[in-house]
Amino acid sequence: MxxxxxxxxxxxxxxxxxxxxxxxxxxxxxxxxxxxxxxMRWDWLPKYYDLALLGIWRTIWILAVTVTLGFMLAVPLGLAQAAGPFWLAWPAKAFCTVIRGTPLLLQLWLLYYGLGSLFPQYPWIRQSELWPILRQAWPYAVVALTLSYAAYEGEVMRGAFAGVPRGQLEAARAFGMSPWKRFRRIWLPQAIHRALPTLAGETVLQLKATPLVATITVIDIYAVASRVRQDTFIVYEPLLLLALIYLIITGILVFGFRKLEAKIPSRLG
Amino acid sequence: MRRTTDIEHLLNPLLQTSAVELLAISPPGWGANLLRGLTNSIQIAVGAFGLGLAIGIAGVWGKLYGSPVVRDLMEIYTTFVRAVPELVLILLLYYAGTDLINRALEQFGYATVDISGLAAGIGVLGIVQGAYATEVIRGAILAIPQGQIEAARAYGMPPGKMLRRITLPAMLPFAIPGLANLWLIATKDTALLAVVGFNELTQETRQAGATTKAYFTFFVAAGVLYLLLTLFSNVIIGRIERWARRGMPPIAETGR
Incomplete structure (x- = not known):
């Protein structure tokens, strides 16, 4: 080529x-x-140092949680589209289309402002034990980012599941493997291996989506930079440092995924 | 006559639900605001995509045929833009861009200008799109069978003519899926301009929601508008792709 x-x-x-x-x-x-x-002016740095560390930690935490949960959702979404009966494939496809067809910011605000304004109208929700959690912002951020990642990655997994050579699955059946074992040992590992390069890209995109949670009052590293800007009227320095932090996290992610890809033997049938 | 009134009578309770009133086009409803936001969004998306395409073609020229320095600078540009969140880039370019232009104007003795949200939005998103477009077009050009370019050279075509007659048309089928994806990203990235206060669809929706407290209704309505835009785009993209692939063997799997 x-x-x-x-x-x-x-x-x-x-x-x-x-x-x-x-x-x-x-x-x-x-x-x-x-x-x-x-x-340039960096005298604000010591004052916001602790807050910045907390912000970085929260960004990474949100990224890790939503990528993990999103991937766990993406596997059934992809499988349903690749091999499921129509009553499973159709809803999965509709879900992926709707999430991928609308901006993440809108989904986030729909959940936070929309559901957030609907929930208090139901007394039984307000009296439930979940209410203290539902009143905070981070659950909405996690749900929105998870669904978004699941939809994009579900589409990737659909292709990956469909791309596993048929002979492999037939051989597994010939060995007398049960459907679950076939899925666990043959189909899923090969599909993940196929999806791994795209997975790295999607995860970087997910990292780039995390600053959106700052718009619903979750204090991630982006929100910390915004606060510095508002408090001190210093515009460029916090933004440049923020860009550098994201560059470093992206670099680590890309490096980590490359190591992971190298670890898996790439000779496939 | 009587029949229609019967139906109206039956539907009246449904039609008078608050959602329909809120979304009406005429002033008490907010439908006109949402549609205005949608046109703003589409304007920005079209502008940003066009600018991104122009930057992308220039960037590819630099990356494939430029001097080593140009090549490295292009690499830095695409890597930086693709690694930093759009939201951060928008703030950075929005503040830095307007600031730099005004300082330059002051230097040359002109009065400072207020850069319109539309121009700033197109500029910022265009620079972001340009980085992705560079990679898409570069991949497409590299996918052209080398023999076609060599044949063009053998015919003695000057570089400009070769680009116009061979490279661009031959790379188009390879580039269109990626570019189509970029267009869809452009339409959705316009929502990010809501954060800097530009009145595109998401911002209009939030304002409507904040005024009427019917957040849920408005955000769902805006979501439907975005979705319709995406689905409509998909139809057009399918047509363009078929046109660009004319004369080529059909692909077995519709793997887009």
């Missing part, structure tokens, strides 16, 4: 990473960072 002569030359040149122009670029970048550190 990529046996294209001029671009092969490019990639050969790329193997030599540290070229003269790169050293110049790195020097310029270092100078920019240094001047930013010296000439």
């Amino acid at each position: 990529s046996a294209t002569t001029p671009f092969a030359a490019v990639s050969a040149a790329r193997s030599e990473w540290l070229q003269p122009h790169r050293i110049v670029l790195i020097a310029i970048a270092a100078a920019l960072v240094l001047s930013a550190a010296i000439f």
Whole structure:
């Protein structure tokens, strides 16, 4: 596929990473960072240090929880669309279409403002033991982000389940495996392996969706940066630092997924 | 005559539910506001997608045929934009962009301007879309069979003509699924401009909800509008794709 002569030359040149122009670029970048550190205002940093750490922790926590829950939902959603009977496939497809067809911000506000304003009208909800939780913002954030991730990833899993070679499943049946064992040992692992590269991309997209929860008063790292801006009227410094933090988290995610992909043997039937 | 009044009588309780009144187009209802928000959203999405496409084509030119420095700068641009949340980029570019333009105007002795929300929104989302478009188009160009480009070179076509006659038409079938996805992302990303206070659909909806306290009704209505936009786009995209793939063998699986 990529046996294209001029671009092969490019990639050969790329193997030599540290070229003269790169050293110049790195020097310029270092100078920019240094001047930013010296000439911009960072005196607010010690005051908000603890809050920022809490914000980073909360961002990562929301990301981890919603990705885990979302993936657990995505597996049945994908399976229902790939192999389910129509009364399972159709609702799953409708769910994916609706969630993927509307903005996440709107879903978040629909849950938080919409359901949040409906719930108090029912006395039995207000008297239930869940009420102290439902009055907070984070459950709505977790639910909205989970559903969003499940819908996008469900679509990916549909393709992954459908793409597992038929012969593999037939061989499993010939071995006399029960349907559940077949699913657990053959179908799911191969589908996940197929979905893994997309999974990394979707997880980065999910990280990029987390700052939306700040709009419903959840204090993540984005909300901390906004608060610094409002308190001190310093605009650029918190935003630049915020961008850097997201860059680092994205880098860690991409690196982690690459390690995970390398761990799984890629020779498949 | 009597029959219709009977039906009206039967439906009256349903029609007089608050949702219908709230969503009416005429002033006591908020339907007109929502539709105005929708047109604003579509305007931004079209503008941002167009700008993103232009940036994308320029970016691909830089990435594939540019000097090493240009190539590295493009790599930094696409990596940075794709790793940082859109919301942060919007704030960063919105504040920095308007600030820089006004400072530049002051330097040259002009009066400062208030940059309209529409222009700022298109600019910001266009820069975000440009990074993704660069990657989509780059992948599509790399997917063109090399022989076609070599044949064009052998015919002695200058680069501009080769781009117009061979590269662009040949890459289109590979690029359209990715670009279609980008368009759908553009329509949904316009909602993020609500955070900087621009009156697109989500912001209008929130205002309507805040005034009437009927948040649920309005957000569901806005969701339906977004969904209709997506479904309508899908129909158009399907047509465009069929047109771009004309003369090519059909794909076995509709894997989009």
